[in-house]
Amino acid sequence: MPQEEKKGFVSLLYNRISYLGGMLAAIMIVIFLLLMFISSVAGGENPYFGLVTFIVLPPFIILGLLLIPIGVWWERRNRLRKGRKTEVLFPIIDLNVPKNRRYLIIFNVSVFGLLLIAAVGSYHAYHYTETTGFCGKLCHEVMNPEYTAYEQSPHARVGCVDCHVGSGASFYVKSKLSGMYQVYAALANVYPKPIPTPIKNLRPAQETCEQCHWPAAFFGEKQKMTSHYLYDKENSPWTVNMLIKIGGGSPGTAQTTGIHWHMNIANRVEYIARDQRQQDIPWVKMSNFKTGVVNEFNDETNPLTPGELDSLPKHRMDCMDCHNRPTHVFRSPNYSMNLALDTRMMDPKLPNIKANGVKVLTGEYKNTPEALSSISQQIWALYDEKNFPDTTIHPASIEQAVKTLQEIYATNFFPEMGVRWDVYTDDIGHTTSKGCHRCHDGNHKTTDGKTITRECSACHTILSQGRPDSLEITADLVNGLEFKHPVDIGDAWKETGCFECHTGGQP
Ligand code: HEC
Ligand code: HEC
Ligand code: HEC
Ligand code: HEC
Ligand code: HEC
Ligand code: HEC
Structure with a gap:
């Protein structure tokens, strides 16, 4: 084999483009290895570090490596144009020549090294984009x-x-x-601000939630005790202690009752929503897997037209139709204030603080910094000597109230993104948003008069309620107590949904 030809190929590598490519790739590989080393020594999870290492650097390495053959091709073309012959595009490798063997070893080792870096890099890149x-x-x-x-x-x-x-x-x-x-x-x-929900193409709950939670293994009731504070001068406490009949069970066990059983395990519930947020649900269909009984419920106050029945999509109810806020929970002013007073992050002896706190949290603000300073100003003004000549108020508790209110605001209100509790309502209950009462309002009926229940005891049993010093308690765990509203509103709670008066601010 003529020696010049092999030399000819190697000489093709000596061109500016290939030089540049080689240098670029080498520098980027060194930086890449250095960053990998630093992050493995320093630990932690700095998103910008990962961004540079796994997203920004690799394309430059690939670009550098690509420039090498491009340079070879360019150089050969130039030489051919100038009338020089002999150069071949691909090397002719004669393994009997010792130098060729060395080149080949060097070449193979570097390819192997690059593949290793690529494999480790893409593994880390995969994990990084999942953090x-x-x-x-x-x-x-x-x-x-x-x-x-x-x-x-x-x-x-x-x-x-x-x-x-x-x-x-x-x-x-x-x-x-x-x-x-x-x-x-x-x-x-x-x-879009806020990001519209429900998010399209969220993965079905069976493949996410049900990997960790298994409703077939739930049973019985979940006790929930909530402390409320009234909108009076004394911020009077009022507690509600109830058993929520979450139920569950599997077809093989005797325990087959409650919310999860009815909604997920024994039956398939489908529904049609008129609005994108799925708050207006005029049509619901229930199919029992075992008995084969199928019921279609229509909202008699606002029935679906035949056209809507054909054109609107049907949804199969799953975990997210009740648990739509399992983790991104934006708390209402009323809820946040109850929690802060109950955990003594705020002094319940501060007169009217429940009402005042809810008032400043419900306000409209342009951005977070403006809100925080305005909240402070408003609270100090509400308790200054002119508005509140009561000298027994301790400035320290006002200061604490301001600090807690600012913290509540900063973690639950995001004016820049248009996010607050009434934008992303929670569908789990029925006290500040429609929730369960989207279907359980007593108006959804079959043609033969069967109704989706609005019976309070279908979902929970009240064990005790009232002011802590004069609590109404029952030992009857089956029927529980009849609900008593903290202030007299007559029978309004029997006909009107709680959410119609309670919207998260002061009712
Ligand atoms: C326990 C499960 C869970 C985890 C963990 C979780 N999400 Fe979500 N996320 C949801 C559900 C369910 C929704 C849909 C809410 C809806 O459709 O109303 C959602 C909605 C969203 C939305 C749409 C806006 C909104 O508030 O509804 C964004 C953005 C989002 N998630 C980002 C994230 C980010 C970022 C993380 C990690 C820091 C995360 N999520 C972790 C369950 C989860
Ligand atoms: C990777 C596992 C995992 C996934 C996936 C997951 N969860 Fe959870 N979930 C947990 C853990 C852990 C807890 C906390 C248990 C605790 O603190 O007692 C929890 C708690 C809960 C609770 C009880 C909250 C409370 O206030 O007590 C609910 C409800 C819940 N998850 C619903 C969901 C829903 C709905 C989804 C799907 C959108 C989901 N989870 C996905 C692991 C998971
Ligand atoms: C019909 C509405 C509804 C559906 C559908 C639903 N849940 Fe629940 N779930 C509830 C209610 C109500 C509670 C109790 C109230 C609470 O925890 O705030 C609850 C409680 C839970 C809890 C807490 C249990 C405990 O002992 O603390 C978990 C976990 C849970 N659900 C997971 C799921 C999963 C997973 C799915 C989907 C397979 C699902 N739920 C479907 C209404 C529902
Ligand atoms: C999309 C409509 C829809 C929503 C939303 C909904 N349900 Fe239901 N629910 C139904 C239907 C339909 C039935 C079956 C009614 C029947 O066959 O009598 C049912 C039955 C039940 C039952 C059994 C009632 C009985 O008579 O024994 C319970 C308990 C229940 N739901 C709890 C809840 C809770 C709690 C929520 C809110 C977290 C909720 N549901 C939200 C449609 C809904
Ligand atoms: C379809 C089921 C269902 C029906 C019917 C229902 N509730 Fe509820 N209710 C719930 C669920 C679920 C919660 C708990 C939400 C949570 O965990 O935050 C709840 C919460 C409550 C609370 C506690 C509120 C708090 O913040 O402490 C009260 C009080 C209450 N319901 C009263 C009633 C009364 C009165 C009726 C009858 C007029 C009724 N409910 C009908 C499902 C139902
Ligand atoms: C007609 C309007 C109306 C209806 C319907 C209504 N409420 Fe109220 N509720 C009020 C008003 C007004 C207050 C404020 C009382 C005060 O001055 O402290 C209040 C206060 C409360 C409080 C104490 C404050 C707090 O922490 O929220 C609870 C708890 C409560 N209501 C629960 C309910 C429940 C549960 C229902 C549904 C079963 C309901 N209410 C239905 C008007 C209503």
């Missing part, structure tokens, strides 16, 4: 409300992807494809 840091912190403004609420929720140690992506390659690819658009939308500032 809560990547999802929650990188798009700081967009995801800030969800991230903040999530950090305070029972799911704070569950990764975003466990609910939003789940396991398996197809959902990974799907989520990354829509993620690319989201990154673009965030950078170009064209995303």
Whole structure:
């Protein structure tokens, strides 16, 4: 084999483009390895670090490597143009030449090294794009409300992807494809505020929630005790202690009752919603798996037209139709104030603080800094000597109230994204939003008069209620107590939904 030809190929590598490519790739690989080393030594989960290492650097490495053959091709073309022959595009490798063997070993070792780096890199890149840091912190403004609420929720140690992506390659690819658009939308500032819900294409609950929670294994009741404070000068306490009949069970066990049993295990419930937020539900269908009985319920006050029945999509009810806020919980002013007073983050002896706190939290503010300073000003003004000549008030408790109110605001209200409790309502109950009463309002009936129940005792049993010093208690765990409203509103609570007066602020 003529020696010049082999030399000819190697000499083709000596060109500016290949030099540039080689240098670029080498520098980027060194930085990449250095960053990998630093992050493995320093630990932690800095989203920007990952962004540079796994998203920004790799394309430059690939670009550098691609430039090498492009340079060879360019150089050969130039030489041919200038009338020089002999150069071949591909090397002719004669393994009998010792130098060739050395070249080949060097070549193979570097390819192997690069493949190793690529494998380790893409493994880390995969994990990096699945971290809560990547999802929650990188798009700081967009995801800030969800991230903040999530950090305070029972799911704070569950990764975003466990609910939003789940396991398996197809959902990974799907989520990354829509993620690319989201990154673009965030950078170009064209995303909707607030982000519309329910989010399209959220993975079915069977593949996310039910990987950790298994309703067939639930049973019985969940006790829930809530402390309320009234809107009077004394911030009078009022507690409600109830058993919520969550139920559950599997077809093999005797325990087959309650909310989860009826809704998920024994039956299939389908519904049609008129609005995107699924608050207006005029049609519900219930199919029993075992008996084959099918019931269609229509809202008699607002029935579905035949056209709507054909054109609107039917949804199969799942966990998220009740638990739509399992982790991104934006608390209402009323709820937040009850919680703060109950945990003594605020002094219940501060006169009227429940009403005043709810008032300042319900206000409209342009952005968070403005809200925080305005909240402070308003509270200090409400308790100054002119408005409140009561000298027994301790300034320290006003100061504490201001601090707590600011904290409540900062973790539950996001004016920049248009997010607060009444934008993302929670569907789990019926006291501040329609929730269960979207269907259980007593108006959804079959043609033969069967009704989706509005009976208070279908869902819970009240064990005790009232002021802590004069609590009404029962030992009758089956029937419980009849509900008593804290202030006299007559029989209004029997006919009107609680959510119609209670919207999260002062009723
Ligand atoms: C326990 C499961 C769970 C976890 C963990 C979780 N989410 Fe969600 N997320 C949901 C559900 C369910 C919805 C849909 C709410 C709806 O459709 O009304 C949602 C909705 C959202 C929305 C749409 C806006 C909104 O508030 O409804 C964003 C944005 C979001 N999640 C981001 C995140 C980020 C970022 C993380 C991690 C920091 C995360 N999520 C972790 C369950 C979860
Ligand atoms: C990766 C596992 C995991 C996934 C996925 C998951 N959860 Fe959870 N969930 C948990 C853990 C852990 C807790 C906290 C238990 C505790 O604090 O006692 C929890 C708590 C809850 C609670 C009780 C909250 C409370 O206030 O006591 C509800 C309700 C719930 N999850 C619903 C859901 C729903 C709905 C989904 C799907 C959108 C979901 N979970 C997905 C692990 C998970
Ligand atoms: C018809 C509405 C409804 C549906 C559908 C529903 N749940 Fe629930 N779930 C409730 C209610 C109501 C409670 C009790 C109130 C609470 O925890 O705030 C509850 C409680 C829970 C709890 C807490 C149990 C405990 O002992 O603390 C978990 C976990 C849970 N649900 C998971 C799920 C999962 C997973 C699904 C889907 C398979 C699901 N739920 C479907 C209404 C529902
Ligand atoms: C999309 C409509 C819809 C929503 C929302 C809904 N349900 Fe239901 N629920 C039904 C239907 C339909 C039935 C079956 C009625 C029947 O066959 O008598 C039912 C039955 C029940 C039953 C059994 C009642 C009985 O007579 O024994 C309970 C308990 C229940 N639901 C609890 C809840 C709770 C709690 C919520 C809110 C967290 C809720 N449901 C939200 C449609 C709904
Ligand atoms: C379809 C089921 C259902 C029906 C019917 C129902 N509730 Fe409820 N109710 C719930 C659920 C679920 C919760 C708990 C929500 C939560 O965990 O935050 C609740 C919460 C409550 C609370 C506690 C509120 C608090 O913040 O302490 C009271 C009081 C209450 N209901 C009264 C009633 C009365 C009175 C009726 C009858 C007029 C009634 N409910 C009918 C499901 C129902
Ligand atoms: C006709 C309007 C109306 C209806 C309907 C109504 N409430 Fe109220 N509720 C009020 C008013 C007004 C107050 C404020 C009382 C005060 O001055 O402290 C209040 C206060 C309360 C409080 C104490 C304050 C707090 O923490 O929220 C609770 C608890 C309560 N209501 C529960 C309910 C429940 C549960 C229902 C439904 C079964 C209901 N209410 C229906 C008007 C109503």
